[in-house]
Amino acid sequence: MADKKNQWKPAIILGGGLVVLAVLVIVFFTGGGREKVRRLAEIGIPKAQPPAGETAARKTVTLFFLSDGDDFLHGESREIAAGPSAADEAERALAELVKGSARSLVSPLPAETRVRQVFITKEGVAYVDFGREIMDKFSYGSSSELSAVYAVVDTLTFNFKSVKKVAILVEGAEKETLGGHVDLTQPFLPDYSIVAK
Amino acid sequence: MKNFLTDKQRKAGRGRLLLSLVILAGLTRPAFSQAAGDPGARSRSDARKPRTVVIDPGHGGIELGAKGKLGTVEKDITLAIALKLKAMIEKNMAFQVVLTRDKDMDVPLESRSAIANNQKADVFISIHTNSSRQKSAEGSETFFLSTGATPDEEIRRLAYLENNSSRIEGHVDKTSEDDVKMILWDMAQTAYIRQSSQLAEIIQAELNSLLGTRNRGIKQAPFKVLTGAACPAVLVEAAFISNPEEEKKLASDAFQASVAEAIYRGLTKYLQLYP
Helix, strand or coil: CHHHHHHHHHHHHHHHHHHHHHHHHHHHHHCCHHHHHHHHHHHCCCCCCCCCCCCCCEEEEEEEEECCCCCCEEEEEEEEECCCCHHHHHHHHHHHHHHCCCCCCECCCCCCCCEEEEEECCCCEEEEEECCHHHHCCCCCHHHHHHHHHHHHHHHHHHCCCCCEEEEEECCEECCCCCCCECCCCCECCCHHHECC | CCCCCCHHHHHHHHHHHHHHHHHHHCCCCHHHHHHHHCCCCCCHHHCCCCCEEEEEECCECCECCCECCCCCEHHHHHHHHHHHHHHHHHHHCCCEEEECCCCCCCCCHHHHHHHHHHCCCCEEEEEEEECCCCCCCCCEEEEEECCCCCCCHHHHHHHHHHHHHHHHECCECHHHHHHHHHHHHHHHHHHHHHHHHHHHHHHHHHHHHHHCCCEEEEEEECEHHHHCCCCCEEEEEEEECCCHHHHHHHHCHHHHHHHHHHHHHHHHHHHHHCC
């Protein structure tokens, strides 16, 4: 019996080693931060619902739209449900941005656009994951692509202190551009020079 | 759209400048000083080789670009303008012209700047027609890359070093070679941005005088097609295809020829600054 046990020992050690190696390989190839965002988005974790009733906390945010009269982004105040996390509020703010202006400003994003998820890293980069409608429903030129990107970037950095930079993903993946112009492969710093004074 | 240099870059620039002065002070070889003095320009040892301009008609193939309300498609207009520009350059000038596409086909964005780098282009010009969500948007503008928005910097750095390494090797001892290469690259970067802004300004002035469209000026933006080019590079937005009045103009042969003429004149003036 003892002999038999010893006979199996090397096989057990070898097998265990292989399992550890396999786990390491899997972690190595899939363990990146961005991957985490993608998989969270695909699992479709239900969005945190704000508490119902009139006592629910509200928060006023500024959304950035275009105006037909000039080339600037114009701020418009909107009330959203507050909490629990900045990422939850950011999702609601972007959903309101997609809905459009209440005072006939021009929407920089397609009305069909889904806000799939916002994930904010410790370093202050907000990863915003949109549905493919953001690419498919507009045929972008340089101007419309710049205003779509910076309306999103400025809306998040202006309202959320924890957001320093914004990265835009589409359907959980990094895209080169929305329509052939603005580089999406790097997170954006805000640009308030295009916001009307 | 962005400040020319951020404070951080200015500080980093000062640090590097100091380092570069220390290293350059230790070098007395004239060949190296010459190389360092003009880092953005192509080595003049091949000055007799005709200079090369790479013209990039925006979009193509399944990438239609922007669409006008009357049915005009950006990719067709940019190609028509680029072909007219190529014909003008070939008829009149002593420099070589290469198109990133000469028919309706897909060309990935990074391939477009790679063509410029492989051709050791002196100038890269991407041609587009603009589109906005605002019905009233009109006019022409010329973009160059915003600083601090160069994710493909590694590609550009490698392309630059590939074209310039022979000027460094043998002049510097091996241990400081990498430092010197980095310093030269930083200086080249600054030079590219400065030259791109100069080129943009000159072309914009010609667009204003030849097209009669509203002057939207020169701007900086993080455009993907400009991030990979290791040479002065601009993106011309000639009029708005989203504005029906301007769409009609863009669809006409005469207006396309004027856009080509404006870019052609701008190019000529710019290249005269760097004989």
